[in-house]
Amino acid sequence: MSEVISVVSRNGAFQKTMIMEEFSSDESEDDYNMTGSEDEEEGEEGAEKSSSKPTSKKSSKNIDSELMTPGELITSDPIWMRGHGTYFLENDTYSSVAGRVSKVNKLLSVIPLKSRYAPETGDHVVGRIAEVSNKRWKVDIGGKQHAILMLGSVNLPGGILRRKSESDELQMRSFLKEGDLLNAEVQSLFQDGAASLHTRSLKYGKLRNGQFCQVPNSLIVRSKNHTHNLPGNVTVVLGVNGYIWLRMTSSMDLARDAPPGGSTQVSGGEASGRAAGPTGAVSLNPNASLSITRLEEESSWKIYSDENDASITNQLKQTISRYANIIKALAFCEVGITHERIVLGYEASLAYSDVGALIQRDNMEALGADVLNAERMRGNAE
Amino acid sequence: MTLSVAEKSYLYDSLASTPSVRPDGRHQHQFRPIEIYTDFLPSSNGSSRIIASDGSECIVSVKAKVVDHSLDSDLLQVEIDIAGERDDSLITESCTSLFNKVLRSIDTKKLQLTKKYSFKLFIDVLVLSSNSYPVSLISFGIYSALNSTALPKLVSNFDDLEVEELPMFHDYDLVPLEVNAPLVFVLAVVKNNIFIDPAANESEVANNGLIVSWSDGKVIAPIRTIALNETNTKGFNPQLIQQGIKLVDQYAEEIAKALTNL
């Protein structure tokens, strides 16, 4: 294979795989004659459809986790509450999307196979400022609508107890402007489903010192923690919305991972490459766990700085590129992206000394397979 | 594509440093992988579909028509349609004019049927989606479409100056069109470094862009500069043009081979 470019090609076809098994013409020789329709007598599909031919032969089957397509009858049982992905007509509940049925207590919903990110309260997301308007920022989080970040929901320079003033409204762009990336938590949802965000914790805020990449949101699983320190002095922020930020590990990141009491087992290599906190402030004692008293010094203007730390070496950038490629490879294989898998992927990727080789399709597939294999092996060992 | 200031400076510093680091770890001369499908439109003489790894996609159709070449000497005509852009938008018009120029390097003798008549090729390009400047995608598309083009076989006489008759063709035999289609490369200049096939985020921080055309083993005109973004564009060292041409000279052959190897 050429090192310059890799090409997958096929002649006489529009795409890689054949569309689907061909429907031979004799199959469509069903009787279209409306007069003599002698279809098997099946269960009626609700009053609305009684006049038509029966649609589904599955009405008697167990509907749990079964695949539904739009317009399909889910149940005629009125005890269910109707959730997302369903609609209701004359006592019958139908599916409105293609997906799996989910039943939680009495709530019946159909979860679509794929859709845009739907925010939930408590989600850790990565977003990009799309618009600055009156006392609020609009943030693109890959959802149906932009999320709202109120001026009152961010930490402003000068400490946590500082009062917001009118001058803050006028200089909103000096904190966050169009294009800026930040991580935040979904604080609440508006009536129409739009998210309201906040960054009132030191783990949230403007993002620096790294690189952005994006994967389908379905590949990110909600978990307790979405910020992980990775081997090679890199930290990843896995936004639930599929937006991912890879950055140089900061002292803050290390402090977060350190066990309470301050005793850290940081290897020499990592310690030397360590830089200031993600928010820009340099702590004299990076191993100390975070204390409330430091909040004030952290909340200086530096938390909205656009400058990257000068200490990012080329080697570290290579490592960040490597992680970006690993994440893209996992997404390419449609494998869910977790902290463990990224680390496994990193270990497997070390077989390729050339980071650029990881963008080739074969290598991405091999990497995905390696990760799943390694996971299976470890699972057995434990 | 809007990037944050911090992202931009991170990318710029990585690309400007020596040795440079590209955000996806590629070499300076390395392309992103592509997929090519050809010959899927039975009603066209040739067709191709190119998909880049970032989802950029372009579809090309080649249709031939018999014309009297003494009346219509323009035997190659390119029309480009970029989804989401108006037909008279700057990018569409500049791409169209670029390719109409670039394709002049093709020897139209190959299209001649008889002393009077020639095939005229209508090359229609549809860019379905593009994340970065689409000309190299389009040129790969045109290249593979022309390579997959087959034209009806002539059965009447070549010399038809005396006889008043239209060319006649074989009922089903086709002759593959053999032309040396040109390729067009986009290069991004960042400080003193130059990169082939810039991705969207690389284009966003590039100081300038360079379009280099190549055909049949050598770099050809037109060579142009383009602004890949609105904020970072500035002048650059002319030696970089030399460097860019050298880069294309060195690797274009291999790419042409990869594209023809269907």
Next chain:
Amino acid sequence: MSQFEVYSPEGLRMDGRRWNELRRFETSINTHSHAADGSSYLEQGNNKIITLVKGPTEPALRSQLDQTKATLSISVNVTKFSKFERSKSTGNTKNERRILEMQTALVRTFEKNLMLNLYPRTIIDIEIHVLQQDGGILGSLINGITLACIDAGIAMYDYISGVSIGLYDTTPLLDVNSLEEAAMSCVTLGVVGKSEKLSLLQVEDKIPLDRLENVLAIGIAGAHRIRDLMDTALRAHAEKRVLNASKR
């Protein structure tokens, strides 16, 4: 059978089908996962259509913002190379009257079927590229949009399947191709799921009123068949996705 005979006495059409047979119907779903939220590629006979659904997403213009429901926009791009003879028009094909009419008909059809009220203050942008056309194009567009919208996860009441029926003398011909379309009066239907409800009925030529019922009956039966074909394709696609997901 002579070359120009639309329907032979033996009951065969030009392409060898019988009066009640559909053309080859093949489709794949989620073909452009990078470029759009939902996508489909459809081959119905020689019609080849790419449909991209973008959204629901924040509208770019304030004028597209509706406080109560999503704005639906459909644009149809019929490529110049889509017909056997390349279209000669030099001007803007996107504003041709026929295409504008088609867009309006499609918006009207899907406005009622998609649950737009679930996505207030957003826009759903549907972009269609016709790579090749061979009759009954409007019906094929409907099928492509239905599949792409399902892929995008947009809530809808039911499938809508589209098909064109021609009337040759007294015989209705299902799913006409371009030659048949040019030779006789045609009706295009959009049928809601497995019901006998029509969400679209387009009659552009003269048609005897007493024959219309028969034509509609054939059309509805054919549309139901298309719905089943789409459903099968969708389920096959979904199984594959679920299989992938089980690896997670």
